[in-house]
Amino acid sequence: MVRSNAKRHSILAHLRELRPIERFWFVIFFLILLGSLVIGAYYQWQNILHDKKLYIELIGKSKISQIELWYTAHITKAEELPNSLAFLNLVSEAITDPSKENLERLDEYLRPSLSSYNYADTAVLTSNLDVLYTLTGLSTSNNSEVVREISEKRPKTTFFTRMYLTPPYAKVGFHLVIPLIWEGEEEPFSYIVHTFFAEDYFFPLLATWPGTEETGEILLLERNSNMIQVINPLKLVPFTAFSLQISIAAENSVEAQAGLGKTGVIMGKDYRGKRVLAYAEQVPNLNWIILSKLDYGEAFASLIPTIVVFIIFIFVAIIALLAGSYVILSTRALATFQSKFELLKRTERNEALLSAILERLDSPVVVIDENLEIQLANRSFKERLGNSLPKGLRLPQIDSGIVPSEVQTIEIVDPLGKTLRFYATAIQIVLPDQPALFAYVMRDVTELESMLEQVKTLNLELAQKVEEQTKRISDTSEELRTIASAISFNLIAPLRTIESLSKSLETMAQDKLDSETLDYITNIRKATESMARLTNDLSILLSIDTMQLADEEFDFSIASQEITSEIIKRNPQRRYQITIMPGLKVRGDGNLLKIALRNVLENAIQNCPESLTATIEIGKCGESCIFVQDNGIGISPEEIDSLLRPFSNTKNGQSAGQLNVGFAITKKIIERHGGKLEIVSEFDKGTTVRFDFSSVS
Incomplete structure (x- = not known):
């Protein structure tokens, strides 16, 4: 600290020794240099800001232009239908006589436009808004949203509905409604409703950012009362469509400003709380707002090198001015002498230290x-x-x-x-x-090599013992699997005979036996079926460890549809509500993974009370985790541990007291694929089973 103060006083003293005219030009030169740098930095900032505003505006306008072209093409095509007398007669005849022949003619007329314009569905509604005919059935064309908008607008021209989650599959979409009116009439006698799914065109369009910026994002907004609804899925955070709403009271939010009608370039914070540069504009003819935005940090990252260069330039200039003093030369010479003297002392010290270390070194x-x-x-x-x-x-x-x-x-x-x-x-x-x-x-290394020889000898002996023990264990396991397979094979044939004979007895003697005897026969069949299933599960359980796994793509969504359809056919009198997320794909052995999924789904249906609607949801949580959730009676933590062991039984549910290996098989299959089986349950609220494949590379 004392040395630093001395240097500062020395520099100031040498500056005071300069003549007044020299000090004057010294200050003037420094101020001119500093002013030039400040002005240059300001204009550089303005240029970058102007370029980024034009860039973000160009992106927003390009998206709106694409939407306008799409809108114009569909409106133009849609307005051709009401002007076609042949089509009006065809629809009128189908409404008057909805025969198969008339409906087929209607289908032949509408189906080409369905493929050409990528409609998800096309439906014909009567004047009472009843569905006369639908081409695909992927959308409920007379749902409450369509009925409400037609009732409010009483349209006489073609219009688009707002975007919402269209039933019955809750996909994000909207409709193009075309009223059909006879010439001279006031009210439509029918409506043509084309359904669009946003994921087919709009969402991919909005998800594409034309530049290389990682924080660039385009939002499709719609104002609903005091809230701004974000329609499309978000790119920067894992939010799905219609998952984010922003209050218009958030005045600093660029989304709220756009929802309040502000257009053009906007600066503020987005839904993440980060400062962004944004551009907002209303989509013509549609009640939507396009908002393109880019984080401040990435937008003006190119300014950072300029600032660094300016700072370095100022520092170098100051150093150059001070280096003009002859005092620097004398100070440098003195410093050189001091450094050599210090180096000599350190050398002598290092030599003494090295000698001491070598003398005490055992090597x-x-x-x-x-x-x-x-x-x-x-x-x-x-x-x-x-x-x-x-x-x-x-x-x-x-x-x-x-x-x-x-x-x-x-x-x-x-x-x-x-x-x-x-x-x-x-x-x-x-x-x-x-x-x-x-x-x-x-x-x-005399003692070390002697010890290494002993270790090698011991390792050889240990390896031989391990090999012998491993062979004994392998032989025992193989013998156990052989015995179990033989037992399973020898049990299945008698069980099938009992099942066949009891079924024949029930069929032939149904009118001759009383109800109690028939109940006995039914119980025999159920017990036989349970024993056969347990025997088959035992065979699968014993063969999983030695089975060669196939490497193929397995679709949980398709398999879930097949399994639940089989369950519904077996018990059609029950009520079901089953939701399956599409695209749940993993790589693995399809046969084994389907067995694991079947065990979980059958257990979920079995443990849902018959008095309630069996509600099952199959979906995805995270990147590599698939879940099955039910509304059954639930499982206690103690029973969860028991279920994961072979030949377990539960105290609750329709399978109470029965031995089963279903969850043990499922756990083993998932672990063979490198995954993990998790069961989360709450009494009277249901159970969630997760297949976690996140650890699989």
């Missing part, structure tokens, strides 16, 4: 010169080898400059006649303006 160390004469040897070397180099040590070839790089093994006989083994490593020491030196560091 022999020797340093030789180019003439192969010993220049330095520590105490350990002198005690074991004397004052000469050991025989067998490969020395450097001075003429060719080759120094042995590998570790050498040498044997010597100490003064007591004992043979010792050493590892010797050669090190070349190169000092400026001095002859080269060569150091040898040796390590006594």
